[in-house]
Amino acid sequence: MQGTPGGGTCPGLSPLDRWTLLVFSFMLAAALGQMNFTGDQVLRVLAKDEKQLSLLRDLEGLKPQKVDFWRAPARPSLPVDMRVPFSELKDIKAYLESHGLAYSIMIKDIQVLLDEEREAMAKSRRLERSTSSFSYSSYHTLEEIYSWIDNFVTEHSDMVSKIQIGSSFENRSILVLKFSTGGSRRPAIWIDAGIHSREWITHATGIWTAKKIVSEYGKDPVLTDILKAMDIFIELVTNPDGFAFTHSMNRLWRKNKSTRPGIFCIGVDLNRNWKSGFGGNGSNANPCSETYHGPSPQSEPEVAAIVDFITTHGNFKALISIHSYSQMLMYPYGKSLEPVSNEKELYYLAKDAVKALHEVHGIHYIFGSISTTLYLASGITIDWAYDSGIKYAFSFELRDTGQYGFLLPATQIIPTAQETWMAILTIMEHTLKHPY
Amino acid sequence: MQPRRQPPPAPRPRGNCPGAPLLALLLLLVLRGAAAAPAGPQDPRRPQDAGLSRGLLQQAARAALHFLNFRAGSPSALRALAAVQEGRASVNPKEGCKVDLVFSTERYNSEEGEEHLGNCSARVFFKTQKPRPAINVTCTRLLGKRKRQQEDYLLYKQMKQLKTPVDVVSIPDSHGHIDPSLKPIWDLAFLGSSYVMWEKTTQFLHYYLAQLTSVKQWKTDDDEIDFDYTVLLHEFSTQEIIPCRIHLVWYPGKPLKVKYHCQELQTPEEASGTEEG
Numbered sequence: 001m002q003g004t005p006g007g008g009t010c011p012g013l014s015p016l017d018r019w020t021l022l023v024f025s026f027m028l029a030a031a032l033g034q035m036n037f038t039g040d041q042v043l044r045v046l047a048k049d050e051k052q053l054s055l056l057r058d059l060e061g062l063k064p065q066k067v068d069f070w071r072a073p074a075r076p077s078l079p080v081d082m083r084v085p086f087s088e089l090k091d092i093k094a095y096l097e098s099h100g101l102a103y104s105i106m107i108k109d110i111q112v113l114l115d116e117e118r119e120a121m122a123k124s125r126r127l128e129r130s131t132s133s134f135s136y137s138s139y140h141t142l143e144e145i146y147s148w149i150d151n152f153v154t155e156h157s158d159m160v161s162k163i164q165i166g167s168s169f170e171n172r173s174i175l176v177l178k179f180s181t182g183g184s185r186r187p188a189i190w191i192d193a194g195i196h197s198r199e200w201i202t203h204a205t206g207i208w209t210a211k212k213i214v215s216e217y218g219k220d221p222v223l224t225d226i227l228k229a230m231d232i233f234i235e236l237v238t239n240p241d242g243f244a245f246t247h248s249m250n251r252l253w254r255k256n257k258s259t260r261p262g263i264f265c266i267g268v269d270l271n272r273n274w275k276s277g278f279g280g281n282g283s284n285a286n287p288c289s290e291t292y293h294g295p296s297p298q299s300e301p302e303v304a305a306i307v308d309f310i311t312t313h314g315n316f317k318a319l320i321s322i323h324s325y326s327q328m329l330m331y332p333y334g335k336s337l338e339p340v341s342n343e344k345e346l347y348y349l350a351k352d353a354v355k356a357l358h359e360v361h362g363i364h365y366i367f368g369s370i371s372t373t374l375y376l377a378s379g380i381t382i383d384w385a386y387d388s389g390i391k392y393a394f395s396f397e398l399r400d401t402g403q404y405g406f407l408l409p410a411t412q413i414i415p416t417a418q419e420t421w422m423a424i425l426t427i428m429e430h431t432l433k434h435p436y
Numbered sequence: 437m438q439p440r441r442q443p444p445p446a447p448r449p450r451g452n453c454p455g456a457p458l459l460a461l462l463l464l465l466v467l468r469g470a471a472a473a474p475a476g477p478q479d480p481r482r483p484q485d486a487g488l489s490r491g492l493l494q495q496a497a498r499a500a501l502h503f504l505n506f507r508a509g510s511p512s513a514l515r516a517l518a519a520v521q522e523g524r525a526s527v528n529p530k531e532g533c534k535v536d537l538v539f540s541t542e543r544y545n546s547e548e549g550e551e552h553l554g555n556c557s558a559r560v561f562f563k564t565q566k567p568r569p570a571i572n573v574t575c576t577r578l579l580g581k582r583k584r585q586q587e588d589y590l591l592y593k594q595m596k597q598l599k600t601p602v603d604v605v606s607i608p609d610s611h612g613h614i615d616p617s618l619k620p621i622w623d624l625a626f627l628g629s630s631y632v633m634w635e636k637t638t639q640f641l642h643y644y645l646a647q648l649t650s651v652k653q654w655k656t657d658d659d660e661i662d663f664d665y666t667v668l669l670h671e672f673s674t675q676e677i678i679p680c681r682i683h684l685v686w687y688p689g690k691p692l693k694v695k696y697h698c699q700e701l702q703t704p705e706e707a708s709g710t711e712e713g
Contacts, residue, residue, distance in 0.1 A: 138611070139610070139611050200610075246610075247610075251606075251610045251647075252646060252647070252668060252670075252677050254675060269675075284674075289674070289676075290674060290675040290676050290677075291674065291675055375672075375673050402644040403516070403544075404608060404612050405644050405646050405670055406646065406670070407608045407609075407610065407611075407612040407646065407647060408612050409608070409611070409612035409613060410611045410612060410613070412612075
């Protein structure tokens, strides 16, 4: 689902006119109250003298109320504005005409105006026209993120491109951002966020990181060296269906939204669906479980898309998968306690990365293999990556350690992204300096 | 919210307690500074022992802390885990798993810059037969008694003045925000949830309070606060979200009374319990 940049124009509410302010308040109240004003009009009447003015005041006193004054009768020569319900229009206009009161129609149909206004507000909220007005310290909807992606790619087209690597179960686009300064199929680094949809801090961190990369290229020597030799790929929303669901219905949804005939529960844990130790301990064959691995490895389109992309590319050297929460940096395996062959190297790399992270805001992360640090988990992303030959495969669990958990306050987005960046940079630098 | 210096939540593997005799031997290890340092508590040469034992100590610390918070019955004296200092475990396959440990705590609601650590020593018995862990725990004071009473009473008054928040939905909201005026409700909800989480913590399962999802009832006409609400607990090893209905009665200084009923999604049985602290 992609948004188009430069959406509808907002009717430009001028804050100057008190009348306009009244109108706006009315419309807001109406919108909130969900009332219907179809056919209602706002008439502007000019009273010539006191006599005509008192005729208007008579209208005010009518019970039941037939008009609603927006600008009450005050003095002759001052316009009088009144909202007239559709049902009363005929009578009121007849009254005005019979008494020689001149009037004009200010608003022909209030409801139409209300609808347009509501539409425009929603539109301008959703579709920011540039990434500079996008708030990096807020959580966003899928539409907002996809719109940001388009703007981002446009603004940095020299370095960034957007690739659709597949479609989700509910047919949403699966998008990847490619950061490249040239070359052809350079050794590459993969970063994914949001494989578990309720982990909102991960998408937010990914977006900030993307912005950081383009800002730092040419400024930060480490990042610049990395991008001179390697490409970076970031998948910001690895589970778009789940993510949309966390906004619409269930903030704590984890899995994707795939369904199968005859199966009562929805969704597969995308981080148990990979082809490495599939179906082992730490995954569940029960479709109703939060760690349901799915019917077979890569059965889920969201996982298959990544597998296909990375396999076809064939030159990925590092993979970083971002989750929350727990404050951990981990390497394979999750499927067993058996250490990987370069365990020592990964141990010391993780140690350095965590140290760099800690230096930013003093936050403590622990590190180690997934099975010994977190829990046994089979069919996970980084195990597959490692078994596919990607030596530097890491999984982050971002802030916090349980106080807010998945509902991490938006005020922590930027600090989290800042510290995580230092760890990611450490890993990328090591990958650059240890080609294989 | 100032992110606090957080304890390293250590590994938490499966099936080691009660376990085979060989495993039992392993667990008799005394570990020093097992999970204290953030910089790699894991010795790359012997990951397995360190991992297994550290996970168990973490579980014990969590259980002890939930129990401690419940027993204290004070929403202003809630504690969070800082770090496990040392501990040992012994396993009896028939009876269960006994863990002795020392750990440090900090205030759950610590202010920015504030770093008060209390030390606790505890014996936690994960029983095979009984549902909830038996706990003996003593801690050094984090807050002076008088100060705690004052803060509790302040909270109590704030709560009495709250307009019945029965239409309250979702604390925190989707964006992690808690309105400052509603913070006392959250603290009280957490206090009640501590009882639930104490009862449900085992050597394999541990919980966090994810969200307060509704207030069924908030009565303050009598002296006591009568609070009936639902929460979502997040169980970490299964990643399941468990809805629980909790009913508590609180008055500053008096033991907390809690009744609850949780919806277990995986198993057909539903867990429930009552307790007066």
